[in-house]
Amino acid sequence: MPTASPSEPIGRYEKQPTVPLPADARVLTGDRAWNAAAETAVARAAGRAPLLVVDAYPGADLPRLADALTDALPDWTIVDVEDAAALPAEVLDARFADNLTDDRVFGVLSHANVDAFYDPERLAKLAVEVDGDDRPVVLLGWGADLVARRTGAPYALVLADMARWEIQLRQRDGAPNWRAANPAEDRLRKYKRGFFVEWRAADRHKRTMFDRVDFVLDANAIGAAAPTGRAAGMVAGDAFRTAIANAARAPFRVVPFFDPGVWGGQWMKEKLDLDPAQPNYAWCFDCVPEENSLLLEDADGAIVEIPSLDLVLTQPKALLGERTYARFGAEFPIRFDFLDTMEGGNLSLQVHPLTDYIQQTFGMAYTQDESYYMLDAGDDAKVFLGFKDGIDRDAMMADLRAAEDGERPFDAEKYVNAFPAKKHDHFLIPAGTVHSSGANSMVLEISATPFIFTFKLWDWGRVGLDGVPRPVHLDHGERNLAWERDTAWTEANLVDQARVVSREGDTLEERTGLHELEFIEVRRHWFADEVRHDTEGTVNVLNLVEGDEAEVASPTGAFAPYTVHYAETFIVPAAVGPYLIRRSARSRAERFGTVKASVRGTRTGEA
Incomplete structure (x- = not known):
């Protein structure tokens, strides 16, 4: 085949x-x-x-x-x-x-x-x-x-x-x-x-x-x-x-939109058939309802x-599920988007606010915990994540302020771990963790929804596409950095966390995260022909990360088969209940892979 x-x-x-x-x-x-x-x-x-x-x-x-x-x-x-x-x-x-x-x-x-x-x-x-x-x-x-x-x-x-x-x-x-x-x-x-x-x-x-x-x-x-x-x-x-x-x-799927950026890459332009005349595409917001x-x-x-x-x-109860709705109200808590740095540049070095800080400072109910799933990666791809052992925090903040003032560039790798990244790796980023994706990566970002709350610490000396320096928020950032997340903690908690949940025939289910501090659960399924799912009373958000084309179908015929293609994000409402994902009649792929996110602790029968 x-x-x-x-x-x-x-x-x-x-x-x-x-x-x-x-x-x-x-x-x-x-x-x-x-x-x-x-x-x-x-x-x-x-x-x-x-x-x-x-x-x-x-x-x-x-x-x-x-x-x-x-x-x-x-x-x-x-x-x-x-x-x-x-x-x-x-x-x-x-x-x-x-x-x-x-x-x-x-x-x-x-x-x-x-x-x-x-x-x-x-x-x-x-x-x-x-x-x-x-x-x-x-x-x-x-x-x-x-x-x-x-x-x-x-x-x-x-x-x-x-x-x-x-x-x-x-x-x-x-x-x-x-x-x-x-x-x-x-x-x-x-x-x-x-x-x-x-x-x-x-x-x-x-x-x-x-x-x-x-x-x-x-x-x-x-x-x-x-x-x-x-x-x-x-x-x-x-x-x-x-x-x-x-x-x-x-x-169903929402309508994706694409946007250029100073670090934007070329992967989406080629693979997703976008306007070749554009200099780059940095973001695709594929599931931000x-x-x-x-x-x-x-x-x-x-x-x-x-x-x-x-x-x-x-339709919050049917879409989200009763327990997820009870927890978040009429708000969609899961976000999927793409960050394309292929032939581009590093993302900004950044941190997201801790829950108490975002509540007290901005009035948001919950924070932007996230993760980087590597949809694709170049040979030199890397993810900046967590502090190196034994760093001097005062020296780091002094160097960041000097960089903000234009005195000298910030040496990120002096203070922050840089982990090699390859296709299908999954890096977990609970709020408070210093992080950035490096160049030559195609990231599927799986995160909680409050998506503008990024405190940039260092932006590699760049200006935005409008010619204005992009905002850096060192004061906010310093108050939210989890300094204790050093190399050992990061390796033990945030890198290479995939664990086998079940294996049956040609179907493999893995738990890839997220961290226990984050409310999103992510499961990856590999299969050749078909894999069965159940929303278990909470909304599922999925992306076809491997394979060319698949169908989402109801075992009871409750809805018409729904076709999805490689890299598409799709939503399965809580009201769907049991469903399956199978190869389509037109598919030429030998195997398929999906990542599925849901809200932890809201599935039927969970305490």
Whole structure:
């Protein structure tokens, strides 16, 4: 049997995976979409003036939305709720100053709701005006539902939703934060404002609407930076809810996104069939539901893009499992992503905050424990991990501060272990451990989700792609370094921890980590034809790390077989229960390997 080697270009890595809408659902576009929404508002009005509410996630292009509404509904009055009632930018800056801080990267999580961004008196006045208007009205903007609920009138509700990754792309192109006067501000500061303040309030707000929305609109496709070749689609609320509920009961993938970086490599460009004109790709975020998208596809192939977070927020028990949901709430706790340094450079030398520190300093519930699984590696690949024996911590911090000031480069290998790395090695990195991946590595990073909390200690003297030095946080880093994790401890606890769990025929199950201080459990399965799994009541996240193509199937036929390709990350919701992974009919591989992550201590029957 011929072998499909992962060293050859794969080409079949699916960059636009979809989730099916119900068979009878159709994606509406253009005037047809807005007319359907208007008809719903008219039918619901019961003799009153009809009211249509378009509540748009912050970052949506309101001027273009208003233009589309005006063209489609010329007899309706368009009311911009944001212009009418939002607090001025300077008031919002002062209100959230403690959350935004002076730091370029880190803030403190806000617990505000959307009404904190509005003048309550102006909201109330606007509700009275709308309630008394005898013309058909469209309320438009983030928080439009606040006004509509104050009127007491029946209305049709459209959620114009957006994925965070699309918002970031627009901010890089000069878009400001929500009603902020910061179009030229550093993109890291824009992201900080979204992450710590705006998106938190926006997600709380849309959770109140999911059960009531009549239509969901793809706002990713509206705007100057919108994806080309796709009209802004709208889908009925019932179809949206059904598709999401079905997705939480079968294997699926979120839409990966790729980004260049100063240390980025060439592996993904070749193996995953990416744009060869780009200088490099550093990251692939292949399973970060907080920022990724889901593509809902109808029977005609039309697409509506929604945030994959909507699935987490609406179906947390089915997706995560009851015990995982009880532990984390409606938050997806596992992240898979790629770090490509093939023909690139070292990652920054870094450390992640300890749990108590991240809670007390930033308001996060848990921290970014992680690991590096080597999907591929060059002959000279290495991982920096843990301190060398007997180092002088004061001397190391003095050398780091001298490097930060530009006096001299930091000699990382004087203080930090450098372990040789080869394909399929797995290095464990509990929070507090100094670490970095070296050049010529293709890392599958398996980690907990709070992913911006990286304290860089040394960045090899580089600047970012924007020409600005990348942020280094020595004060934060020093407070979180676990100095006792020396060479002996690191070798005994974090390197080469794979242990055989079971062996049956051509199937081998190994436990590769993570460390006992981390809540993620990782199992690796090798097989030639088929291996059986069970979610055991908690969400599973997997990657096909060896082999060309496989199928995820239900032994009871509960879902249709789902095809996955080499290097693809896929999610098996807790509600699936038993499932199997088998070679596909088209596969040419002799053996397959998967890594599977789950939340330790949440499987059925575990204490």
